[in-house]
Amino acid sequence: DIQMTQSPSSLSAPVGDRVTISCRASQTIRNFLNWYQQKPGKAPKLLIYATSTLHSGVPSRFSGSGSGADFTLIISSLQPEDSATYYCQQSHTTPRTFGQGTKVEVQ
């Protein structure tokens, strides 16, 4: 199985800050990397797929980059509604696997 490791596990930042979340795969997954946002008690929502393609309706302050085994989710200007847990997920190989999540708190 491909292991996905996110860092940090949690972070706290003020409104307006630029936030970066990293995701590393245990082997190369080309660009088969997706990002999800999950708020408490809710289903995850797709933010970004194929490393950098913004899903429909997702604000442009979210962006993704990377290739091979190292990927990044950036929130360019953190907003109160961005308080959530973020997961990366690889779709290069089955079984599909997720990172352990990064909890983002907005100060």
Add this chain to the structure above:
Amino acid sequence: QVLLQESGPGLVKPSETLSLTCTVSGGSLTGYYWSWIRQPPGKGLEWIGHIYYNSEFASYDPSLRSRVSISVDTSKNQFSLRLTSVSAADTAVYYCARVLYGSGSSPFDYWGQGTLVTVSS
């Protein structure tokens, strides 16, 4: 707007079988893969498996393969999960989701709201 809704018992006894159904509205099963994902309380997301709309090309997590099956009923626009011999470790919120296959990375683009299944006697 595609909507997915999970249904099934919220409580299952140990060693028994967990059965859930996902009803899809606002869209067809045709042309897509359909998946089940679960989340134990306070933990991360775990992929269970997926199946193509025509019931071919099913794939399951190796740790569950001996106990799990996913099936499709296109006449009802539903797909289902069956997990046998459950234990407390199977207690989780279970999500159904659509796979946007062919988009470049096959993400899960639509999700059900999730249903909590507790395994307890």
